[in-house]
Amino acid sequence: MLGDLIKKTRGRFIATALSSVLFGLMSVSLVALINEIINGNAQQRSTQFIYFAVLASGGVILQLISKLVSEQLSEQSQSVIRQQVAEQVIGAKLSNLEQLGAAKIKSCLTEHSLNVASFFQSLPNILTNAVIVIGALVYMAWLDWRVFIFALLTLFLGSLGYSLANVKAFKKVTEAASLQDQLFSHFDAITAGAKELKLNKAKRTLFKNQILGQAITLLRERRLQGATIYHIASSWGGFMIFSFIGGALFYLSQTTDINSAKTMSGFALLFLYMLTPLEVMLDAIPRAASAKASANSILKLTTKLDQVTETENLPLTHFSNLTIQSLSHRYYHEQSDEVFSLSPVDLTINQGELIYLVGGNGSGKTTFAKVLCGLYEADQGNIIVDGKHVSINELDNYRQLFSTIFSDYHLFDQLLENNAHALEAQGNQLIRKLNLHHKVQIKDGAFTTQKLSQGQRKRLALVAAYLEDRPFYLFDEWAADQDPVFKDVFYTELLPELIANGKTVFVITHDDKYFHLADRLLRMENGCLTQINNMEEHIPKPPQDTVSVGVKSDSGKALIANNGCSFVKINNAV
Numbered sequence: 001m002l003g004d005l006i007k008k009t010r011g012r013f014i015a016t017a018l019s020s021v022l023f024g025l026m027s028v029s030l031v032a033l034i035n036e037i038i039n040g041n042a043q044q045r046s047t048q049f050i051y052f053a054v055l056a057s058g059g060v061i062l063q064l065i066s067k068l069v070s071e072q073l074s075e076q077s078q079s080v081i082r083q084q085v086a087e088q089v090i091g092a093k094l095s096n097l098e099q100l101g102a103a104k105i106k107s108c109l110t111e112h113s114l115n116v117a118s119f120f121q122s123l124p125n126i127l128t129n130a131v132i133v134i135g136a137l138v139y140m141a142w143l144d145w146r147v148f149i150f151a152l153l154t155l156f157l158g159s160l161g162y163s164l165a166n167v168k169a170f171k172k173v174t175e176a177a178s179l180q181d182q183l184f185s186h187f188d189a190i191t192a193g194a195k196e197l198k199l200n201k202a203k204r205t206l207f208k209n210q211i212l213g214q215a216i217t218l219l220r221e222r223r224l225q226g227a228t229i230y231h232i233a234s235s236w237g238g239f240m241i242f243s244f245i246g247g248a249l250f251y252l253s254q255t256t257d258i259n260s261a262k263t264m265s266g267f268a269l270l271f272l273y274m275l276t277p278l279e280v281m282l283d284a285i286p287r288a289a290s291a292k293a294s295a296n297s298i299l300k301l302t303t304k305l306d307q308v309t310e311t312e313n314l315p316l317t318h319f320s321n322l323t324i325q326s327l328s329h330r331y332y333h334e335q336s337d338e339v340f341s342l343s344p345v346d347l348t349i350n351q352g353e354l355i356y357l358v359g360g361n362g363s364g365k366t367t368f369a370k371v372l373c374g375l376y377e378a379d380q381g382n383i384i385v386d387g388k389h390v391s392i393n394e395l396d397n398y399r400q401l402f403s404t405i406f407s408d409y410h411l412f413d414q415l416l417e418n419n420a421h422a423l424e425a426q427g428n429q430l431i432r433k434l435n436l437h438h439k440v441q442i443k444d445g446a447f448t449t450q451k452l453s454q455g456q457r458k459r460l461a462l463v464a465a466y467l468e469d470r471p472f473y474l475f476d477e478w479a480a481d482q483d484p485v486f487k488d489v490f491y492t493e494l495l496p497e498l499i500a501n502g503k504t505v506f507v508i509t510h511d512d513k514y515f516h517l518a519d520r521l522l523r524m525e526n527g528c529l530t531q532i533n534n535m536e537e538h539i540p541k542p543p544q545d546t547v548s549v550g551v552k553s554d555s556g557k558a559l560i561a562n563n564g565c566s567f568v569k570i571n572n573a574v
């Protein structure tokens with residue numbers, strides 16, 4: 001993942017790395033120069049001061065450049081990761097997304113991306129400090145090779161302690177990363193379940209303390225455990241550094257042949273100068289571990305998102321007949337070890353047909369609709385459009401035939417049409433037709449509001465679907481939350497209008513009152529699709545008397561109350 005990031009931010013990464021390395025080199029040279037100035041003679045000093053001025057001002061400028069470019073690098077890397085994950089999510093199969101759940105995806109798009117990007121941003125800083133440490137070691141070797149060997153030995157022991165600690169700490173950090181994904185699903189529940197939590201104090205307390213509270217505590221504990229191990233390792237590293245300084249000083253003070261003022265002051269300067277870079281590098285290790293855990297989470301997510309290679313062919317814009325042959329789909333429920341299967345379906349739909357699909361809850365109507373419009377890849381079977389087989393790679397082109405409103409539809413604020421402005425007049429006309437004009441309009445290619453009732457929002461979704469102007473319309477219980485008047489408008493006006501305009505319409509419905517309007521009636525039962533040929537038997541007889549669930553009015557006449565379902569005359573209303 002880091003390699004990919006470096007590739008995508010190459011320009012800024014090279015600029016940051018280069019300025020950081022140069023700054024590191026200048027810093028070490030400055031230390032060496034200071035030591036030369038302290039121990040040099042008066043003759044050399046004027047030239048040395050010129051060098052000092054050049055190195056110092058060059059260092060300050062390079063540090064500024066490095067900070068500025070690194071800031072840009074951080075923002076760019078964050079947007080690259082987010083864009084990359086978002087693109088993969090958008091391109092993934094619907095079944096993958098449903099299996100993974102929104103929480104994991106959100107967690108990767110936010111926290112995990114930020115984690116990786118912020119470590120990536122600190123890479124140049126780590127590089128600078130690494131250069132300073134390496135430069136200091138080289139200068140040390142030049143001053144005295146024995147101290148240099150001693151330094152290498154210390155570094156080896158220090159890093160050995162770190163790598164041992166890292167094994168344990170990384171487990172905690174990885175665990176924390178997956179706990180964070182779970183926490184995001186609880187965050188979703190806070191807003192999605194706001195009404196339920198507000199209405200039930202006991203549930204709210206349990207959710208707050210046991211579900212959310214425990215998840216937050218567990219995450220905090222794992223992060224803390226990981227950080228504690230790293231801090232202990234860091235202290236071990238600090239101990240090794242001071243042991244080295246102490247040991248080196250002891251050695252230098254005991255060794256007469258190298259006990260020159262220049263060597264001693266050189267080592268003193270180096271020790272002091274190396275302390276901060278070493279600490280920065282030690283501190284970078286826990287952040288690197290956390291970034292690695294986040295990168296792994298992102299990688300795990302993206303590898304579970306199957307991307308389909310699309311063909312160069314143009315999307316389908318029309319069809320005369322659409323045949324599905326032995327098409328089936330199955331869900332596997334891991335927790336209950338159960339399977340729901342849609343039995344192989346054979347069906348031909350002709351352009352301009354109005355088809356109703358009926359069936360009980362959980363019988364598989366929505367699943368079939370998703371397979372029909374290509375949202376789910378069928379486990380077996382074929383889709384044939386005008387005699388041409390639709391391959392998996394052409395499924396996206398095939399999907400462009402459909403405009404759908406499922407019960408969990410999402411209505412975008414923007415129309416998301418290339419010619420959105422040109423469609424405004426038509427859209428506003430439809431809004432008027434659906435009696436929403438006093439609530440909402442389309443302005444600048446977007447709906448002015450979505451603060452509408454459930455039924456009104458669904459009508460607005462219908463406007464958006466109409467504007468898509470696709471040849472095949474699929475409505476999954478669209479009318480379920482419409483009032484009787486609009487139900488009637490939908491079945492008796494809107495659907496026939498769509499058919500009259502050459503569209504094909506597939507409606508999932510429970511409204512038996514309108515079954516007689518369909519060209520064909522299909523039934524789904526336990527995943528089995530059948531066609532109802534004797535439609536009359538399934539169409540309720542029109543009521544012989546008019547309506548009413550009634551109560552007696554003051555005048556003694558029965559009041560008519562339309563309950564929106566079937567109409568029953570109650571003669572003996574009291």
Ligand SMILES: Nc1ncnc2c1ncn2[C@@H]1O[C@H](COP(=O)(O)OP(=O)(O)OP(=O)(O)O)[C@@H](O)[C@H]1O
Nearest residue numbers: 098331332340359360361362363364365366367368
């Ligand atoms: N995303 C999913 N993952 C796993 N199983 C699913 C998924 N969606 C639906 N199911 C299962 O498939 C079966 C059929 O569901 P489906 O939504 O197709 O029924 P339906 O006939 O549309 O029901 P309803 O009338 O209640 O909308 C159900 O038993 C359900 O548990």
